[in-house]
Amino acid sequence: MSRWEPNARGRLEQAALELYGERGFEQTTVKEIAKRAGLTERTFFRHFADKREVLFPGDSPLRELLVGTVAEAPASAPPIDAVAAALEAVSGLFQERRELARQRQTVIAAHPELQERELIKLASLSSGLAEALRLRGVTEPAASLAAEAGMAVFRIAFARWITEDGGPDFSVFVHESLDALKAVTAGR
Known part of the structure; x- marks a missing residue:
């Protein structure tokens, strides 16, 4: 095995999701993930603190993009429009990752402790958005x-997006969910 392997993090993520789907989250070991990816356990721990971190990475490009987009929205933008711009911006992060997102959500849905962690992550994203707005x-x-x-729009759009094989881009679901929210709040 060579000392340097390209895209080690992505390979580890893919291997972990495959194994979680095949064997279950609890039954999968870090050693098995590393072996499936053609890497060492040491390499795994350079990228992830533990096997949960594959599902919930500590460094969140999603949070950074959401908060950064709100911060950069035009000063005249109403709060919900600044948040909408942030939700649209994350669509680029999800391009070509639908199957990985689907695999990730399947693993999370099967484990209450992972569901709890997902809720904590979503609350953190909401907190970040609120702070950026303040x-x-x-x-x-x-x-x-x-x-x-x-974040409610995000959750609903995301759930719809991962269930549609070859369906529209994530941003389409964001727009549809935002329009539905506006209709609900307008009393239509």
Whole structure:
């Protein structure tokens, strides 16, 4: 085995998701993940603290992109529009990752402790959005309401996106869910 392997993190992620699907999360070991990826356990631990981190990476490009997009939205944008722009921006992160996202959600859905961790992650994303809105001068409760509404849109759009084989891009589901939210709040 060579000392340097390209895309080690991606290979480890793919191997872990395959094994979680085949054997179950609890039954899969780090050693098996590394072996499936053609890497060492040491390499695994360079990329992930433990096997849960494959599903919930500590460094979250998703959070960074959501918060950064809200921060960069035009000053005149209403809070929900700034959040909508952030949700649209994350679509690029999901391109060509639908199958991985589907595998990840299947593993999470099968384990209550992973479901709890997913809820904590979503709450953290919402908190980040609310803080970014407050930094833009949005007061409470508007900042928290817009952030929570945005995360509800995200969850619904994401759930629809991963169930549609070859369906529309994630951003289409975001737009549809935002339109539905606006219709609900307008009383239509």
